[in-house]
Amino acid sequence: MGTESMKILICDDSILARSQMKDLLAEIGAYEIIEAKNGDEAVELYKENKPQIAFLDIVMPEKNGIDAVTELVQFDKDAKIVMASSIGNSKYLKEALQAGAVDFIQKPVDEDHLRDILDKYLGGR
Numbered sequence: 662m663g664t665e666s667m668k669i670l671i672c673d674d675s676i677l678a679r680s681q682m683k684d685l686l687a688e689i690g691a692y693e694i695i696e697a698k699n700g701d702e703a704v705e706l707y708k709e710n711k712p713q714i715a716f717l718d719i720v721m722p723e724k725n726g727i728d729a730v731t732e733l734v735q736f737d738k739d740a741k742i743v744m745a746s747s748i749g750n751s752k753y754l755k756e757a758l759q760a761g762a763v764d765f766i767q768k769p770v771d772e773d774h775l776r777d778i779l780d781k782y783l784g785g786r
Contacts, residue, residue, distance in 0.1 A: 667783065668712035670695045672703035672729070673745065674721040678768060682716060682745070685772050689779065700724025704732050711737070714782055716766070719746040719753050727756050734761030741782045745770060 669692045671682045679696050686692050695710050697703035701724045703717055715733070719726040726744055733740050744757040747768040754765050763782065766774055 666693070667714075668693045668695060668710055670697060670703060670707055670710065670712040670715035670717075672697040672700065672715065672721070672726070673718040674698055675718070678718065678745075682770055682775075685770060685775055688772065689776055700726060700729030700732075703729050704736075707733055707740070708736060714741040714743065714779070716743050716745045717762075718768075719744055719757060727753070727760050730757055730760040730762050743778055743782070 669686060671679050671694060673679050673682070683694050686694060695706050695712060697706050699721045700717070703715065704724070707715060717726040717729055726746070730742050730744070733742060740761065742762045743764045743766055744754065744762045745766045745768055746753065757765065764778060766778055
């Protein structure tokens with residue numbers, strides 16, 4: 662599967678964080694990017710688009726990232742969900758992983774770390 666046919670969901674309540682992630686992904690490859698601004702929207706868009714991987718912020722209005730992960734894993738047990746957060750709180754990280762997230766990436770997102778995550782979960786594109 663070429664990168665142009667891969668869908669990636671980015672969910673963050675910060676438009677700046679979403680924009681930065683989109684820019685990094687554009688540098689890495691031509692992905693179809695789906696954007697959500699809260700957990701409710703992320704769940705809805707994930708179900709509609711079935712992306713190969715999703716990046717979710719932890720702390721968001723309406724539905725936080727941990728609740729969204731729980732719901733997404735119930736919908737798709739094979740979901741590849743990576744938590745992206747500037748909060749380096751191990752309690753949140755542990756909760757997210759227990760809820761079904763596969764990994765964690767620190768914001769601001771480092772391009773090399775993002776590449777590593779994509780290689781690991783998308784099979785090297």
